[in-house]
Amino acid sequence: MLSPLRLLTRSRLSLRPHGVTLHRRTLLTLAIETSCDDTSVAIVEKHKDASATLHFHQKVTANTAAYNGIHPVVALESHQSSLAPLIQQALSHLPPAESSSDPRRALHHRDTVRVKPDFISATRGPGMRSNLSVGLDAGKALAVAWDVPVIGVHHMQAHALTPRLVSALESRSVTGPNFPFLSALVSGGHSMLIESTSLTHHKILATTGDIALGDCLDKAARAILPSHLVAPPYGRALEQFAFPAGASDYHYTAPAKRDVELARRITKWGWGLGAPLAESKNGSSSRKMVYSFSGLLSSIERFVKYEFDHQASTISKRLRQPGHLSDDERREMAREVMRVAFEHLASRVMLHLASLPPRAAAKVDSVVVSGGVAANSFLRHVMRAFLDVRGYDHLRLCFPPIGLCTDNAAMIGWAGIEMWEAGWRSQLSVRPIKTWSMDPSASDGGILGVEGWLNV
């Protein structure tokens, strides 16, 4: 097998795949995402003026409600059933070809002549290999049939680039945010803080040492909510229960100082949640660039299960009697678990910014928050208030529309477009990758470190 380096050298000299001219000014891609439990297909076009159009975007999510989390086989079967029908639907949304256009770019679909995509974008990793194969292999098959290249996209890179897709879709002439920017990616499977300095340089500044934020909120919701309100997405059910009147229920003051942030706030029921990592022996781990949400969850589960012993000021070993947890107390638990979890998330953004030399810090002007949990309006409120009170009121907070910040094929198409413009293509032999870093300094070399890339 050729090493990636040799491939690069050879391809620079000779590769001009399929007669495609470099730097074509309008780019059209059909994109496929199947890395987890969402099967998604999109048709994305980037125009001459850097704006973009989403001609088609659909997804089917595997129904894993009966399981505690994502069931790999159920997800796989859902991809196998859903992908081909979604691609079939997508084809009738390819833009119609103009009579004057290049016949090599025309595709006859049913009775209409449509523009053939310039290339296929399909998620290559990281993720469950069998699930990725469904999309990547379908993408390769389309690429072969249409005689166009395929790009095997890094799923997390696509998440990181999503705010740039959002600006392009909003028809801004500049595709911002510009590098460098920070992203907090918070979903059912991830909790990470990423620093993006270029298309292929994304450094993970902090990630969770135990469970993901979305997972923590989902399980906390199942513990806290009265049973008739437990329904997915559990994080949303928790938010709605905590703040039935929305923002007017917030009454939130961000901690101006770190000692206030780390202090346990005792509620009128006696219990109080401490900030994760705050109570280490010497306090040193409270500044570690790592997230931890499992302790919060187990505290909540204990508060729900056992009575509070007011005399000893601690949770007792006595089980709560049925009906002894009022809606008011449940609501306070819902509010507190979100407040503490969101402040913990924001704290690592602040710690990172504070660690930078002033010149480097001044270059960062945006923090992107994406992933399913970014749908939470209280999170937006906490992040904004927290940044403001700590002197970062100049930082822009971007929350991509929720349909673009959960798993989706539009972001895969956009990442494909950005990689295409930088000259990257994938070989037809590429296989899915289960674990794939985004950071060039990681042992696998990051996005470009794996085999199978061609540069034209």
Ligand code: AMP
């Ligand atoms: P993803 O993994 O990106 O598909 O996102 C799913 C996660 O987002 C699940 O953990 C959901 O409970 C969570 N989620 C969805 N809506 C909300 C919300 N409004 N507040 C908090 N978490 C949410």
Ligand code: ZN
């Ligand atoms: Zn994802």
